[in-house]
Amino acid sequence: MKELELKYGCNPNQKPSKIYMSDGSDLPITVLCGRPGYINFLDAFNGWQLVSELKKATGHPAATSFKHVSPAGAAVGLPLSETLAKIYWVDDLGELSPLASAYARARGADRMSSFGDFIALSDVCDVDTARLIKREVSDGVIAPGYEPEALEILKQKKKGNYNVIQIDSDYVPAALEHKEVYGITFEQGRNELNIDKDFFSNVVTENKELTDAAKMDLAIAMITLKYTQSNSVCYVKDGQAIGIGAGQQSRIHCTRLAGQKADNWWLRQCPKVMALPFKEGIRRADRDNAIDLYIGEEYMDVLADGAWENIFTEKPDVFTREEKRAWLDKLTDVALGSDAFFPFGDNIERAHKSGVKYIAQPGGSVRDDNVIETCNKYGMAMAFTGIRLFHH
Numbered sequence: 001m002k003e004l005e006l007k008y009g010c011n012p013n014q015k016p017s018k019i020y021m022s023d024g025s026d027l028p029i030t031v032l033c034g035r036p037g038y039i040n041f042l043d044a045f046n047g048w049q050l051v052s053e054l055k056k057a058t059g060h061p062a063a064t065s066f067k068h069v070s071p072a073g074a075a076v077g078l079p080l081s082e083t084l085a086k087i088y089w090v091d092d093l094g095e096l097s098p099l100a101s102a103y104a105r106a107r108g109a110d111r112m113s114s115f116g117d118f119i120a121l122s123d124v125c126d127v128d129t130a131r132l133i134k135r136e137v138s139d140g141v142i143a144p145g146y147e148p149e150a151l152e153i154l155k156q157k158k159k160g161n162y163n164v165i166q167i168d169s170d171y172v173p174a175a176l177e178h179k180e181v182y183g184i185t186f187e188q189g190r191n192e193l194n195i196d197k198d199f200f201s202n203v204v205t206e207n208k209e210l211t212d213a214a215k216m217d218l219a220i221a222m223i224t225l226k227y228t229q230s231n232s233v234c235y236v237k238d239g240q241a242i243g244i245g246a247g248q249q250s251r252i253h254c255t256r257l258a259g260q261k262a263d264n265w266w267l268r269q270c271p272k273v274m275a276l277p278f279k280e281g282i283r284r285a286d287r288d289n290a291i292d293l294y295i296g297e298e299y300m301d302v303l304a305d306g307a308w309e310n311i312f313t314e315k316p317d318v319f320t321r322e323e324k325r326a327w328l329d330k331l332t333d334v335a336l337g338s339d340a341f342f343p344f345g346d347n348i349e350r351a352h353k354s355g356v357k358y359i360a361q362p363g364g365s366v367r368d369d370n371v372i373e374t375c376n377k378y379g380m381a382m383a384f385t386g387i388r389l390f391h392h
Helices: 038-058 082-087 098-108 127-134 148-155 212-226 251-267 284-294 321-328 346-352 368-377
Strands: 003-005 018-020 029-033 062-067 070-076 117-121 138-143 163-167 176-181 184-189 232-237 240-246 334-338 356-361 381-384
Touching (some): 038 138, 062 098, 070 098, 098 240, 240 251, 346 356, 368 381
Parallel strands (some): 138 163, 334 356
Antiparallel strands (some): 062 117, 176 184, 232 240
């Protein structure tokens, strides 16, 4: 197949629309089910690059959950703890395959943002992963292949209209890439930067210790940022992104946005939140929304009389600011990546509040000394990579 006609472009009024290879060769993908759209393919191709690089860098199967051309979550297939399985709503599925664990982590870190996602998988989609995908609200999936039973499970989704794409894992894109804006063609070399453990060798803080686990988490952060709309910051813990702040004009706003998401991920693990008395039959999306409100500043939206009765069997106590802070203080050893330098130490101050211990960023600010000094104040280890990772 040399070209594929799409229903429309980014918006329904943008017609005609298609994807094709400019050199006339065959497309490296096969649509096995559904009819993916323009944004679906943008998410699919960016997501596929991300998980391919995560697999290469870590050796683990990887998954990502994309929304609007930025990852809402990304992870590698490490085993799930009992707590994570519960807050990701997969504790009823038993022990998951590594690939399914990767997607449970990618989807579960920020379930609000992942609602209606496009999924990318580094490995052949197995039955465990297909069963997990089938019950979530999602637009589609891209993978290098599908087990026959897994494909049949996915074909049952959305009354047979779920988007399933198979990509040729041997496909190598051209060294130069192009795009048009306002009728003008842009050309640049592809970002083929290889991120591995040596990427973090220039540690500039007093604390020089980067454990192997920290280097893996920093690699996950930086590879995720490579495919996140800039400006962007990514918090990672134990093999998965737990907070991504994408597309902000201000670096501190990236750090705050991603930090708030990381905080929410951790607050969901507090016993008080995990014990919320939900009524039987509450849908996952409604449960996610209720938890998001309960742990946030707008908690009365779910605790007000006339509201809580629709969600809970009994009215929960308020999750006080003091209780939240006490629980957040238990979050430690978080890794943080930034796609460009931190211009001020305020980013480090905010990161500290979310348990950050390891940082990777390009460096090169005129205030690098202030940023390093702030890291030293909290005993953080920070590596300067010397390389920016903007993505637009």
